[in-house]
Amino acid sequence: MTEPLALYVHWPFCVSKCPYCDFNSHVRESVDQAVWRDALLADLRHEATLLPGRRVSSIFFGGGTPSLMPPATVAAVIGEAAALWGLTDDCEITLEANPNSVEVAAFADLAAAGVNRVSIGVQSFDPQVLEFLGRAHSGDEARRAITAAQAHFRRASFDLIYARPGQGLADWERELADALGFGTGHLSLYQLTIEPGTRFATLAAKGELVPPDGDAAADLFDATQAMTRAAGLPRYEVSNHARPGEESRHNLTYWRYGDYAGVGPGAHGRRLAQATERHKKPENFIAAVERNGHGLKVETDLPPHERATEAMLMGLRLTEGIDLARIEVRSGLARDAFVDADAVARLAGQGLMQQTGDRLGVTDDGILLLDSILSEVVRTG
Numbered sequence: 001m002t003e004p005l006a007l008y009v010h011w012p013f014c015v016s017k018c019p020y021c022d023f024n025s026h027v028r029e030s031v032d033q034a035v036w037r038d039a040l041l042a043d044l045r046h047e048a049t050l051l052p053g054r055r056v057s058s059i060f061f062g063g064g065t066p067s068l069m070p071p072a073t074v075a076a077v078i079g080e081a082a083a084l085w086g087l088t089d090d091c092e093i094t095l096e097a098n099p100n101s102v103e104v105a106a107f108a109d110l111a112a113a114g115v116n117r118v119s120i121g122v123q124s125f126d127p128q129v130l131e132f133l134g135r136a137h138s139g140d141e142a143r144r145a146i147t148a149a150q151a152h153f154r155r156a157s158f159d160l161i162y163a164r165p166g167q168g169l170a171d172w173e174r175e176l177a178d179a180l181g182f183g184t185g186h187l188s189l190y191q192l193t194i195e196p197g198t199r200f201a202t203l204a205a206k207g208e209l210v211p212p213d214g215d216a217a218a219d220l221f222d223a224t225q226a227m228t229r230a231a232g233l234p235r236y237e238v239s240n241h242a243r244p245g246e247e248s249r250h251n252l253t254y255w256r257y258g259d260y261a262g263v264g265p266g267a268h269g270r271r272l273a274q275a276t277e278r279h280k281k282p283e284n285f286i287a288a289v290e291r292n293g294h295g296l297k298v299e300t301d302l303p304p305h306e307r308a309t310e311a312m313l314m315g316l317r318l319t320e321g322i323d324l325a326r327i328e329v330r331s332g333l334a335r336d337a338f339v340d341a342d343a344v345a346r347l348a349g350q351g352l353m354q355q356t357g358d359r360l361g362v363t364d365d366g367i368l369l370l371d372s373i374l375s376e377v378v379r380t381g
């Protein structure tokens, strides 16, 4: 049996650019919807020639702001994927939505198009924080969007950003309790990261934006774990929480080093030994599709060591950890070539890692030290 395939579709446009964000997102006065629909469909057909004989087990519309896509385009992409590959019976189809009222008004049509899971970028419910984050929606709009999503889709999740400048523990506990009160089966809780090249990075460099220090951030993280566990939504990845069974199957495919195809500007794809990258700027992507019939920019062979290393970097983010036997199969290397057994034994002795048979994982105590743990255990060849 062949492994299932995850499909990522990128929509690169947003109403405004948030000052913390370095995703491939752009503000454009107008978007030629017919050109974009046709370009995504052409890109999809090209991917299908490279990855025949698979069935799609998840589709993820990310961005940018894919809730700005015309529902008819979403339906056309899902229909084309079904025609080219076929979808598994329980195919998870996620779309990221911003909580603005216009986009919420499209929920019914998006559900009719086949979307069965939404992930809403709430970030915060606090008006002052939303302004600081440059968000184009209010706290009430966010609340209404979550409730509407729960009514229209089988599954709903939302994102919050915490460990913000000046945020105290009590503030965060109140906001998180509020969030858990909605009873969604999934939550993504990200600590604010200052990404190079963003407006926040400029402010941080001038000392005008000071995120909490390491200790304060660790306290916020610990409180997050305790509260989500008590609410039945434990962490299953560094920043992702779910009721068991409600994990994002699409993202699990990435973290478990499964195969995925990516279409649209800047989308990444990976199949066993190859990584694909697409033209990133919207205009370059469209020009490439018009020139070549697809948006693929480069395809890179992944040598065995790179495969094993990436599989470890991704997999150790998961609470379930990695399956060393699976990485041996996917990379063609014996485990001694990519994991330092002495370092694992030492870290296990300190309570930071645990190993049971082929399963190796990072413990709750280790997860905040993930980067240094990785630098000790991953053998880069």
Ligand SMILES: C[S@+](CC[C@H](N)C(=O)[O-])C[C@H]1O[C@@H](n2cnc3c(N)ncnc32)[C@H](O)[C@@H]1O
Pocket (backbone or CB within 6 Å): 008, 010, 023, 024, 061, 062, 063, 064, 094, 096, 119, 157, 158, 159, 188, 240, 248, 251, 261, 262, 266, 267, 268, 269
């Ligand atoms: C990391 S956020 C996760 C969102 C949400 N918290 C969830 O759990 O569904 C998803 C974003 O990652 C980026 N992304 C995901 N898969 C990608 C791919 N294959 N190629 C390029 N970017 C991707 C996109 O910008 C997308 O909007």
Ligand SMILES: C[S@@+](CC[C@H](N)C(=O)[O-])C[C@H]1O[C@@H](n2cnc3c(N)ncnc32)[C@H](O)[C@@H]1O
Pocket (backbone or CB within 6 Å): 020, 021, 022, 023, 063, 064, 065, 066, 096, 097, 098, 099, 120, 121, 122, 123, 159, 160, 161, 190, 191, 192, 193, 194, 195
């Ligand atoms: C690619 S964004 C797309 C979501 C959608 N456009 C929105 O903004 O609502 C996915 C998520 O990544 C998170 N994110 C983006 N930049 C971040 C940063 N610098 N630090 C922490 N989280 C970030 C936000 O929670 C955001 O909802």
Ligand code: SF4
Pocket (backbone or CB within 6 Å): 013, 014, 015, 016, 017, 018, 021, 022, 023, 025, 063, 064, 065, 098, 121
């Ligand atoms: S956070 Fe979302 S809405 Fe803001 S610029 Fe990034 S992708 Fe666009």
